[in-house]
Amino acid sequence: MLQYQALNEYKAINYARKLRNMFKTNAELVCEEIGDGNLNLVFRITDKSSEKSIIIKQALPYARVVGEAWPLTLERARIESQALNVQQSICPGFVPIVYLYDSTMALTVMEDLSSHLIMRKGLVTRECYPHFACHIGTFLARTLYLTSDLALPSQMKKEKVVQFSNPEMCNISENLIFTDPYFASETNPFNPLIADKVVELRENNQLKLEVAKLKEGYLTHAQALIHGDLHTGSIMVTKESTKVIDPEFAFYGPMGFDIGAVIGNLLISFASHEGHTIDLQERMDYQAYLLTMIEQIWTYFEKEFRDLWEKESKERMAVIPGFVDHYLLQILVDAAGYAGCKMIRRIIGLVHVWDMESIDDPSLRAKAEKLALSIGKELVLERQQVQRINDITSLVRQLTG
Amino acid sequence: MLQYQALNEYKAINYARKLRNMFKTNAELVCEEIGDGNLNLVFRITDKSSEKSIIIKQALPYARVVGEAWPLTLERARIESQALNVQQSICPGFVPIVYLYDSTMALTVMEDLSSHLIMRKGLVTRECYPHFACHIGTFLARTLYLTSDLALPSQMKKEKVVQFSNPEMCNISENLIFTDPYFASETNPFNPLIADKVVELRENNQLKLEVAKLKEGYLTHAQALIHGDLHTGSIMVTKESTKVIDPEFAFYGPMGFDIGAVIGNLLISFASHEGHTIDLQERMDYQAYLLTMIEQIWTYFEKEFRDLWEKESKERMAVIPGFVDHYLLQILVDAAGYAGCKMIRRIIGLVHVWDMESIDDPSLRAKAEKLALSIGKELVLERQQVQRINDITSLVRQLTG
Numbered sequence: 001m002l003q004y005q006a007l008n009e010y011k012a013i014n015y016a017r018k019l020r021n022m023f024k025t026n027a028e029l030v031c032e033e034i035g036d037g038n039l040n041l042v043f044r045i046t047d048k049s050s051e052k053s054i055i056i057k058q059a060l061p062y063a064r065v066v067g068e069a070w071p072l073t074l075e076r077a078r079i080e081s082q083a084l085n086v087q088q089s090i091c092p093g094f095v096p097i098v099y100l101y102d103s104t105m106a107l108t109v110m111e112d113l114s115s116h117l118i119m120r121k122g123l124v125t126r127e128c129y130p131h132f133a134c135h136i137g138t139f140l141a142r143t144l145y146l147t148s149d150l151a152l153p154s155q156m157k158k159e160k161v162v163q164f165s166n167p168e169m170c171n172i173s174e175n176l177i178f179t180d181p182y183f184a185s186e187t188n189p190f191n192p193l194i195a196d197k198v199v200e201l202r203e204n205n206q207l208k209l210e211v212a213k214l215k216e217g218y219l220t221h222a223q224a225l226i227h228g229d230l231h232t233g234s235i236m237v238t239k240e241s242t243k244v245i246d247p248e249f250a251f252y253g254p255m256g257f258d259i260g261a262v263i264g265n266l267l268i269s270f271a272s273h274e275g276h277t278i279d280l281q282e283r284m285d286y287q288a289y290l291l292t293m294i295e296q297i298w299t300y301f302e303k304e305f306r307d308l309w310e311k312e313s314k315e316r317m318a319v320i321p322g323f324v325d326h327y328l329l330q331i332l333v334d335a336a337g338y339a340g341c342k343m344i345r346r347i348i349g350l351v352h353v354w355d356m357e358s359i360d361d362p363s364l365r366a367k368a369e370k371l372a373l374s375i376g377k378e379l380v381l382e383r384q385q386v387q388r389i390n391d392i393t394s395l396v397r398q399l400t401g
Numbered sequence: 402m403l404q405y406q407a408l409n410e411y412k413a414i415n416y417a418r419k420l421r422n423m424f425k426t427n428a429e430l431v432c433e434e435i436g437d438g439n440l441n442l443v444f445r446i447t448d449k450s451s452e453k454s455i456i457i458k459q460a461l462p463y464a465r466v467v468g469e470a471w472p473l474t475l476e477r478a479r480i481e482s483q484a485l486n487v488q489q490s491i492c493p494g495f496v497p498i499v500y501l502y503d504s505t506m507a508l509t510v511m512e513d514l515s516s517h518l519i520m521r522k523g524l525v526t527r528e529c530y531p532h533f534a535c536h537i538g539t540f541l542a543r544t545l546y547l548t549s550d551l552a553l554p555s556q557m558k559k560e561k562v563v564q565f566s567n568p569e570m571c572n573i574s575e576n577l578i579f580t581d582p583y584f585a586s587e588t589n590p591f592n593p594l595i596a597d598k599v600v601e602l603r604e605n606n607q608l609k610l611e612v613a614k615l616k617e618g619y620l621t622h623a624q625a626l627i628h629g630d631l632h633t634g635s636i637m638v639t640k641e642s643t644k645v646i647d648p649e650f651a652f653y654g655p656m657g658f659d660i661g662a663v664i665g666n667l668l669i670s671f672a673s674h675e676g677h678t679i680d681l682q683e684r685m686d687y688q689a690y691l692l693t694m695i696e697q698i699w700t701y702f703e704k705e706f707r708d709l710w711e712k713e714s715k716e717r718m719a720v721i722p723g724f725v726d727h728y729l730l731q732i733l734v735d736a737a738g739y740a741g742c743k744m745i746r747r748i749i750g751l752v753h754v755w756d757m758e759s760i761d762d763p764s765l766r767a768k769a770e771k772l773a774l775s776i777g778k779e780l781v782l783e784r785q786q787v788q789r790i791n792d793i794t795s796l797v798r799q800l801t802g
Contacts, residue, residue, distance in 0.1 A: 149620045154575055155568035157620075162566050167556035174555055179717050205722050212718035213727065219550045219558075223621045316580050317613035321606050326614065 004061075004074065004105055009033055012043040012056050019100065019109060022054060023047050039063050039072065039248070044112055053114065054099065058107035059248070063172075073168045074106035076248040081108040082163065083250035086225060091142040094135065095244050113243050116236035123232060123269040124276075124358050126286045128239075133293050135242035136235070136262055137300025144255040145308040147225035150315045150327075161222050166251040170218075173228065173249060177341050178215035181349045182208050190348040193366035197373050198348050210380045214337045222252035230261040231342070232269065233353070256334025262297060264339030264379075265353075266290050267396060268346055268372055272355035274400075275368030287400070291393040298335075298389035302328060329387070336386045340379030343372050374399050405462075405475065405506055410434055413444040413457050420501065420510060423455060424448050437519075440464055440473065440649070445513055454515065455500065459508035460649075464573075474569040475507035477649040482509040483564065484651035487626060492543040495536065496645050514644050517637035524633060524670040525677075525759050527687045529640075534694050536643035537636070537663055538701025545656040546709040548626035551716045551728075562623050567652040571619075574629065574650060578742050579616035582750045583609050591749040594767035598774055599749050611781045615738045623653035631662040632743070633670065634754070657735025663698060665740030665780075666754075667691050668797060669747055669773055673756035675801075676769030688801070692794040699736075699790035703729060730788070737787045741780030744773050775800050 007015060009031040016022065016029060023029060027047040035042035040060060046053040059077040063070040081101035088095050096111040122129070149157050180188055182202055190198055201207060227234070228249030236243045270290045273283050309324045317323060346353045347369045356372070359365040375396055386392055408416060410432040417423065417430060424430060428448040436443035441461060447454040460478040464471040482502035489496050497512040523530070550558050581589055583603055591599055602608060628635070629650030637644045671691045674684050710725045718724060747754045748770045757773070760766040776797055787793055 149617070154572045154620070158566055158568035158571065162563050165559055165563050167559035170559065171555045183717070208718070208721045209723050209727065212721050212724045215718055216550070216728075219555070220622055220624045222623050316584070317609070317616055320609045320613050322610045323613045326610065327617075 002104065006060060007041060007043065007056065007058055007105075007107070009043065012045060015056065015105075015107075016045040016054065016109075019054075022099070022109075023052065024050075039076070044114065046112075053112040055096070055110050055112045056107055057110065058105060061106075076166070076169055077101070077106040077108060078103060079164060079166050079169070079250055080246070080248040083225065083227070083247035084108070084110070086147065087139075087143050087227075087244065087247065090146045091139050094139045094242060095247075113236050113245070116238050116241065116243055118233055119235040119237045120232040120265070120269070120354055122237060123266075123290075124272070124355055126273075126278075126282070128289065129237050129242070129293075131240060132237060132242055133296035134300050136244075137297045137302075138304050139242070139244060140255075140259055140262070140297075141301045141304035141308060144224040144226065144258065145305055146312065147252075148223055148255070150309065150318060151312050153314060160225060161252040164225055164251050166228070166249065169228070169249045170251055170253075174215065174218065176350050177345045178211055178218060181345050182211060187350050188348055189350075189352075191362055191366050191369055193362055194347070194369050194373070197370055201344070201348070201373060201377060204377070207377055207380055210337065210383075211341060214334075214341055214380065217254050217334065218257060218338075221254040224252065224255050225250060226253045226255065226258045227261075228253065228257070230258045231353075232262075232265040232355075235262075254334050254338070256331045256336075257338045259298075259301065259331065259335035260338025260340075261342055263294050263335060263392070264342035264376070265346075266294055267339060267375055268343055268353060269355050270396065270400075271343075271372035271375060272359065272368045274371050275356070275359040275361070275364040275366075277361075277364065291396060295389050295393055298332070332389065333383050333386055336379045336383035336392055339392075340376040340381075340383070343376030343379070347372050347376070371400065403505065407461060408442060408444065408457065408459055408506075408508070410444065414446060416457065416506075417446040417455065417510075420455075423500070423510075424453065425451075440477070445515065447513075454513040456497070456511050456513045457508055458511065459506060462507075477567070477570055478502070478507040478509060479504060480565060480567050480570070480651055481647065481649040484626065484628070484648035485509070485511070487548065488540075488544050488628075488645065488648065491547045492540050495540045495643060496648075514637050514646070517639050517642065517644055519634055520636040520638045521633040521666070521670070521755055523638060524667075524691075525673070525756055527674075527679075527683070529690065530638050530643070530694075532641060533638060533643055534697035535701050537645075538698045538703075539705050540643070540645060541660055541663070541698075542702045542705035542709060545625040545627065545659065546706055547713065548653075549624055549656070551710065551719060552713050554715060561626060562653045565626055565652050567629070567650065570629070570650045571652055571654075575616065575620065577751050578746045579612060579619060582746045583612060588751050589749055590751075590753075592763055592767050592770055594763055595748070595770050595774070598771055602745070602749070602774060602778060605778070608778055608781055611738065611784075612742060615735075615742055615781065618655045618735065619658060619739075622655040625653065625656050626651060627654045627656065627659045628662075629654065629658070631659045632754075633663075633666040633756075636663075655735050655739070657732045657737075658739045660699075660702065660732065660736035661739025661741075662743055664695050664736060664793070665743035665777070666747075667695055668740060668776055669744055669754060670756050671797065671801075672744075672773035672776060673760065673769045675772050676757070676760040676762070676765040676767075678762075678765065692797060696790050696794055699733070733790065734784050734787055737780045737784035737793055740793075741777040741782075741784070744777030744780070748773050748777070772801065 013029045013031045031043050031045045034044050041058045043056040059074045062068045063072045081098050084095050084098045098110050100109040227247045234246045270287050414430045414432045432444050432446045435445050442459045444457040460475045463469045464473050482499050485496050485499045499511050501510040628648045635647045671688050
């Protein structure tokens, strides 16, 4: 195909048939469009006889969540496939394998992960993932450290900054995470039962000042190739395995943004369980489990990061005593702030999350949402006081009280 | 000419003759190579009958200061001409006019500023420049503010980050300013009479840690299109006029780096007068004059920056109370730190400066160099305590004592 066209299930099968070394001639292919995201088409193509399957993910020239009125670059398909390749090379087995990237069609053919579940859904049903903290901590440390100035020759890093320049997708995050939630707008729906809290938050100048500072960091701090959208909907899990998907927001940004995305979304799950009607003890146990998971993620991250610093540093100044400690503390402080921003935007911004939306009763949902807002707000405001990961989890415990 | 070749005076005249609308046919052209820089050829071509003149600045494929063993990208000629155009459009009259950029020849034909003097030389002979503080303060505010995320639409700024990606030139600064001076090396000559201070400084882990943080900012903080080498050798002056030249190190970096370059180099001049044999009162008067100039530069900068913030902000978060104050304070703190780094590298790094080199007596020069080192060190170490520009000048007064 010489020109871009959006696939449908029929065309996706035809496309898949033409792929080399993928399916046998005359394989009985079936196709299902499974995209529940906001921006793309996602087709799963399965050979019914062999059960072999692939994913074809195609970018649409507009944001699916809003429609054709919001045009959006197809470049994000390139960014995504290239980011997946970088991540695969740095941290093999933690992202889907890319079989093919087709720039004309703005699509990527990749490994099917249908044995895995979107983590956000598993968190709603209080699943446990015993290896997740180790997996994601390691993934974060390796992908962030090894794409930064610490590990790459100065000129190579700058080439990658150019390669992963991602203006349109960054602009979405700038608006949806750091700006829109703080101004009254029809594009920011929220539960009417939390209206007082929303007003209060939008009048909190200290909070908005801190969000402005965090936005400045997102706009300017080209520290590492970050995933850029690492919420629990971009993570697929089994008990044994963790796969990070959808890096179409990838660009050179602050390391703390990715770590904050993971922490913030686990804390959204934490808060959501205040609103799910379950046994009190069961809730408290699962909430405690999530906080322990957050502590473990940071612990694994820090250990791997320090190992890499010790063994893989190209930066000559890395040998200076105290630099790694300072660097890690800045990441942690940033992560706390970005976690807070991510929590707030999911409650009062354009795109809400299943953790909360799965609570039918609006007043129960309001209870959970208020807790998420208050945790988010305090993380943003108090992040400079954070010295270790337990300062974050302690703050959450206090606010849950 | 279809292929790059380095010009000589004869070839430069031939090149100039072929330029459209520049000189009359059969004009009597004379040429002088006036490059006293470290990286380029600079030819002045004058029509003897009309006195009309131009500059042809050509990049060499190696660093002139070291020789052909240090190859260097010709891309810097593009960066320089494009940066001059941006600066001219934002702050007309403060940079030489670009008549032509020739990518094949890696050269820029530009306005001759022979009526102006390199400022560094004027400072050695204790000249006064009554408009300089206003000029450079305004230039800094306009070029930095108007190329930042504050003033540019988010996507346009990111396009400019790519356009001005400048890996090779940045790498020079990373090494010469932020790394090499802190490690013993033959490429770091210094006056043997200050050897004890150099050893002391290289063993100061607290200082090196702060330099490492400042280097991280230089590597990652893509805040504005900075000049990147704004020392007093990149500024040409008359009593009435100020021209900023040579932006071949331009890239998206921290605003404080440019301001720090100006302040740091004025403070090198300040310190150098400790070593020049002149009347005590005269020295003290001129040193006081330089400190007042630094205070005025910041005052003009801040005033213009606040004006622009008020009138030209595209960033929606700019309206948040306190954001401009926070932003300016961060710039000032950065400027103090970068000023310190710039002072240190000129005393114990690869490229020294005329302020000091013009002091013949090594022991007098050592006195001046020690003062420069001690001011530089304290600026780096104490920058987080700086709240206003007078905190910087007070610190200098104390150390001079």
